[in-house]
Amino acid sequence: xxxxxxxxxxxxxxxxxxxxxxxxxxxxxxxxxxxxxxxxxxxxxxxxxxxxxxxxxxxxxxxxxxxxxxxxxxxxxxxxxxxxxxxxxxxxxxxxxxxxxxxxxxxxxxxxxxxxxxxxxxxxxxxxxxxxxxxxxxxxxxxxxxxxxxxxxxxxxxxxxxxxxxxxxxxxxxxxxxxxxxxxxxxxxxxxxxxxxxxxxxxxxxxxxxxxxxxxxxxxxxxxxxxxxxxxxxxxxxxxxxxxxxxxxxxxxxxxxxxxxxxxxxxxxxxxxxxxxxxxxxxxxxxxxxxxxxxxxxxxxxxxxxxxxxxxxxxxxxxxxxxxxxxxxxxxxxxxxxxxxxxxxxxxxxxxxxxxxxxxxxxxxxxxxxxxxxxxxxxxxxxxxxxxxxxxxxxxxxxxxxxxxxxxxxxxxxxxxxxxxxxxxx
Amino acid sequence: xxxxxxxxxxxxxxxxxxxxxxxxxxxxxxxxxxxxxxxxxxxxxxxxxxxxxxxxxxxxxxxxxxxxxxxxxxxxxxxxxxxxxxxxxxxxxxxxxxxxxxxxxxxxxxxxxxxxxxxxxxxxxxxxxxxxxxxxxxxxxxxxxxxxxxxxxxxxxxxxxxxxxxxxxxxxxxxxxxxxxxxxxxxxxxxxxxxxxxxxxxxxxxxxxxxxxxxxxxxxxxxxxxxxxxxxxxxxxxxxxxxxxxxxxxxxxxxxxxxxxxxxxxxxxxxxxxxxxx
Numbered sequence: 001x002x003x004x005x006x007x008x009x010x011x012x013x014x015x016x017x018x019x020x021x022x023x024x025x026x027x028x029x030x031x032x033x034x035x036x037x038x039x040x041x042x043x044x045x046x047x048x049x050x051x052x053x054x055x056x057x058x059x060x061x062x063x064x065x066x067x068x069x070x071x072x073x074x075x076x077x078x079x080x081x082x083x084x085x086x087x088x089x090x091x092x093x094x095x096x097x098x099x100x101x102x103x104x105x106x107x108x109x110x111x112x113x114x115x116x117x118x119x120x121x122x123x124x125x126x127x128x129x130x131x132x133x134x135x136x137x138x139x140x141x142x143x144x145x146x147x148x149x150x151x152x153x154x155x156x157x158x159x160x161x162x163x164x165x166x167x168x169x170x171x172x173x174x175x176x177x178x179x180x181x182x183x184x185x186x187x188x189x190x191x192x193x194x195x196x197x198x199x200x201x202x203x204x205x206x207x208x209x210x211x212x213x214x215x216x217x218x219x220x221x222x223x224x225x226x227x228x229x230x231x232x233x234x235x236x237x238x239x240x241x242x243x244x245x246x247x248x249x250x251x252x253x254x255x256x257x258x259x260x261x262x263x264x265x266x267x268x269x270x271x272x273x274x275x276x277x278x279x280x281x282x283x284x285x286x287x288x289x290x291x292x293x294x295x296x297x298x299x300x301x302x303x304x305x306x307x308x309x310x311x312x313x314x315x316x317x318x319x320x321x322x323x324x325x326x327x328x329x330x331x332x333x334x335x336x337x338x339x340x341x342x343x344x345x346x347x348x349x350x351x352x353x354x355x356x357x358x359x360x361x362x363x364x365x366x367x368x369x370x371x372x373x374x375x376x377x378x379x380x381x382x383x384x385x386x387x388x389x390x391x392x393x394x395x396x397x398x399x400x401x402x403x404x405x406x407x408x409x410x411x412x413x414x415x416x417x418x419x420x421x422x423x424x425x426x
Numbered sequence: 427x428x429x430x431x432x433x434x435x436x437x438x439x440x441x442x443x444x445x446x447x448x449x450x451x452x453x454x455x456x457x458x459x460x461x462x463x464x465x466x467x468x469x470x471x472x473x474x475x476x477x478x479x480x481x482x483x484x485x486x487x488x489x490x491x492x493x494x495x496x497x498x499x500x501x502x503x504x505x506x507x508x509x510x511x512x513x514x515x516x517x518x519x520x521x522x523x524x525x526x527x528x529x530x531x532x533x534x535x536x537x538x539x540x541x542x543x544x545x546x547x548x549x550x551x552x553x554x555x556x557x558x559x560x561x562x563x564x565x566x567x568x569x570x571x572x573x574x575x576x577x578x579x580x581x582x583x584x585x586x587x588x589x590x591x592x593x594x595x596x597x598x599x600x601x602x603x604x605x606x607x608x609x610x611x612x613x614x615x616x617x618x619x620x621x622x623x624x625x626x627x628x629x630x631x632x633x634x635x636x637x638x639x640x641x642x643x644x645x646x647x648x649x650x651x652x653x654x655x656x657x658x659x660x661x662x663x664x665x666x667x668x669x670x671x672x673x674x675x676x677x678x679x680x681x682x683x684x685x686x687x688x689x690x691x692x693x694x695x696x697x698x699x700x701x702x703x704x
Contacts, residue, residue, distance in 0.1 A: 158568045158607050163694050165448040178688045182464070193468045196545075198538040201475075201531045220538075223545035234639040241638040242645075301650065303637055306536065307484035309650050391638045419537030426638050 196220070224421050231425030237363055241390045244299045244311045249373065252302065252310040254380035257352075258344040261400065263379040265341045271385060275406030277327045286384040290370060292325065293317035298365055303426055304394040305415075314388050316369035320362045328358070328406030335361050336411035337387055338403040354396045355413040355422065356389065358406070365390050368401070393424040451690040454608070456564025460686055462557035469553055470668075472546035474661055478530030479539035486651075486658055501525050551628055557621070569608035570618045579603065579611030587612075587674075616667060623663040630657040 166174075194202070195216060254260060271289065273282040295315050303309040328335075335356045344350035360366060369388040370377060377383040382399025389396055395415045405411070416422040455463070487500035497503055505524030509515045518524060526533040531542070561567040582603045593600030603610065609617060633644040633653040647653035675682050685691040 156568065156571055158571075159565050161452040161608075161694060163450055163452050165450055168449050171449050171451065175684065175688055179684070182687045185464070189465075189468050193472065196472075196542065198531055198535055198542075200535055200538075204527060204532055220541040220545060223548060224541050226548060227544045231636065231639075234636055236639070239639065242641045301637070303650065304484065305540070307480065307486075307634075307654060309637075415537075419541065421540075426636055 228421055228423035228425070231421075231423050232357075235360065235391065235425050237359055241300055241365055244301070246299065246313060248311050249299065249313055250311045252312045252372070252381070255304065255394065256343075256380070256399070258342065258350055259347040260380055261341045261343050263383070265400070266379065266383050269384055269400070269402070271401060272403045273322075273326050273405075274403065275329055275332055277329050279329075282326055286370065289317060289368070289385065293321050295370070296367060298367070298390075300365060300388075300390040302388075302390065302394050302397060305420060305424070313373050314367055314369045315371035315374070316367040316385070316388060318364065319366045319368055319387070319389075320364065322368060323358070323362060329408075331408045332406035333358055334407045334410050336403075336405040336407055337398050337401050338405070339382075339398050339400045340402045341400050352398055352414050353412065354387075354398045355411045355416070356387070356392070356396060357423070360389060360391060360425070363389070363391055391425060393421075393426055395420065396424050449692055450694045451692050452694050453564070453689060454685040454691045455689050456560040456566055457689060458556050458560025459564060459566055460560075460689055462553045462560060463686055465553050465556075466550075469546050469550045470664055472542055473550060474665070475529070475531050476539040476543040476546065477657075477661060478526065479532060479535050480543060481658065482526050482530065482533050483536045486654055495522070497522055547628075547631060550624075554621075554624055554628070570614065570621070572614060572618050573607075573611070576611045576615055579605065580615045583610050583612035616671070620664070620667050623660050623667075627657065627660045627664075630654075630660060633657075 195213075196219070197205075269286065271284045271286075273284070276282060294317065296318055297313065297315040299311060299313045301309050301311050335358060336353060337356060338351055338353040340349075340351050342350050342352035367388040369382075369386050370384060372378070372381050377386060379400075382401075385401055386399040387397050387401055410422070413422050415424075481501070482499075485499040485501055488498045489500060489503070491498045492503070495506060497506060499522070502522035502525065505526070506521040509518040509521035509524055515521075515524070520527075523533045531539050561570070586600065586603055590600055605611065607614070629643060630647055630653050632640055633647050634650060634657055637644040637650045637653070644650050644653050647656050675686075681691055681693055
């Protein structure tokens with residue numbers, strides 16, 4: 001902004017004693033005027049716009065508290081302001097004026113508008129300027145001296161302090177108010193956080209009452225759904241996952257959640273396909289599958305929801321190829337994969353089932369794996385056929401798949417029922 | 427004559443204002459910075475508690491199973507050691523769980539810990555945006571930028587803090603190093619590195635959360651397993667920052683603590699005076 005314009009605009013002609021006090025209350029003016037003791041000194045009663053004034057590089061000969069502009073003032077603009085100021089202020093020069101070169105700001109502390117009014121104050125007076133002795137005691141004034149920042153401030157330099165003045169009453173009021181608001185917020189947050197803590201944790205902390213509620217579940221499920229949506233948005237069908245070399249292969253542990261099934265199921269194993277476009281149910285054995293589909297190999301990382309991961313060399317048919325050979329019904333968006341041979345912790349039958357979106361099923365690296373590290377799958381790793389979907393967490397990589405059902409709606413998922421995510425994209 | 431009219435240099439340099447006319451204050455923290463600062467307390471607490479619960483499911487630091495206890499988790503081992511050596515804990519029910527019972531939501535709570543972790547993580551990212559907006563709007567970022575002299579000056583400050591308790595005890599004078607900025611060099615190093623640690627936590631978090639779709643991010647941190655280690659130790663950066671942070675703020679007094687609530691401080695004195703004396 002042009003400096004001259006700004007000086008003009010901020011200097012209302014009907015306010016005699018203030019250079020920048022465009023917001024000064026009218027009631028204050030008659031008092032401020034006669035008490036002014038420095039005819040040549042600029043008297044600044046600040047407006048909020050002028051708060052930054054002291055930080056700006058200012059010619060030391062000028063009255064810095066008047067420099068409401070943010071740019072260094074040009075000489076012309078400065079003298080223009082000075083002239084205007086002198087015209088305005090001379091008639092009101094008081095007899096007690098002692099030091100004509102002191103910039104000074106006045107503020108009536110008892111002004112009702114104290115909250116609105118701000119005075120630039122600064123603790124580092126230039127050594128060349130001495131504060132004016134005051135004789136008038138009727139109004140407790142405040143002298144503020146500008147900081148002469150001679151060095152040009154670079155964009156990255158620290159900004160000088162914004163020193164402002166407030167009535168103690170206002171500060172007390174604001175402190176009370178804001179500390180109160182803070183306290184209420186803290187109590188509310190603590191209550192909310194306690195509400196979100198799992199019941200087990202609360203019991204351990206000595207809380208006996210059950211405070212589980214639908215709202216809590218809703219909020220936590222919402223966060224989970226948002227995260228699933230993010231995962232779905234990140235998924236790209238043609239984005240390949242990193243592959244590794246054989247030297248990078250790491251051991252893969254048997255992570256059957258329950259007991260490992262007895263291998264006696266393997267000879268009679270068949271894969272059943274349901275929800276096909278043909279409306280028929282198809283049953284395939286492992287020899288059919290290996291004979292009719294091309295086997296692909298890949299060395300990829302399997303990541304478990306628990307945090308561990310393993311790099312393994314897999315081989316098998318592409319799920320996409322199976323989908324092409326036995327197309328699902330046209331409305332199908334999901335596949336439900338089930339393993340009827342899965343066992344619970346005590347060896348009890350505990351069918352395992354996962355949901356898989358067909359977009360992920362069609363990913364080129366989504367395999368129906370038959371081999372691990374060059375050998376047919378062992379019972380620990382889901383012989384004779386398991387799902388290998390590296391873009392999902394390990395818990396979607398169902399072992400010993402016995403049935404695939406294509407559905408329109410999202411099918412149930414073993415781990416989603418136990419509080420885990422449903423999409424599990426990684 | 428009102429006191430405030432006397433040499434302001436002395437007045438401001440030596441005392442906090444008690445004059446009738448008004449109190450000189452400086453703006454210290456933008457409203458959004460204050461909000462995000464305090465919101466970080468429950469969010470980080472939630473992230474750490476749920477994070478350690480997630481860690482329990484597959485600890486990064488493992489050793490060969492102990493022949494006596496069968497334990498392989500170093501952190502569980504810490505709990506076993508504590509229960510064996512700390513008086514009063516000998517009867518503790520499950521020593522391997524001691525650390526998890528005291529530093530996390532608890533063991534065996536992976537699903538709920540993950541849900542809380544995602545909730546807090548998204549809140550943390552939103553809150554970080556609020557923080558950045560507050561820094562930009564209030565200009566506070568200027569004060570956080572590192573300076574060339576920071577390392578040397580931070581060591582000076584560190585020496586000051588280390589020697590201060592002894593100097594107090596022996597009643598020797600122990601001068602506070604001078605600085606003419608909003609924060610001293612040690613503060614600046616800390617207040618600048620914590621947002622960086624926050625940023626790295628977010629990035630390492632995404633790296634281990636989506637190691638396939640964001641494989642390039644995972645690769646930046648040296649792969650999936652290394653990214654987990656990064657993420658784990660970044661948690662410790664927060665913990666190791668917060669402890670002295672809270673101690674020093676409380677030692678520094680009400681004005682400093684209040685300034686993070688109300689936004690202003692009555693400490694208008696130091697910087698300019700020192701700046702002019704130099």
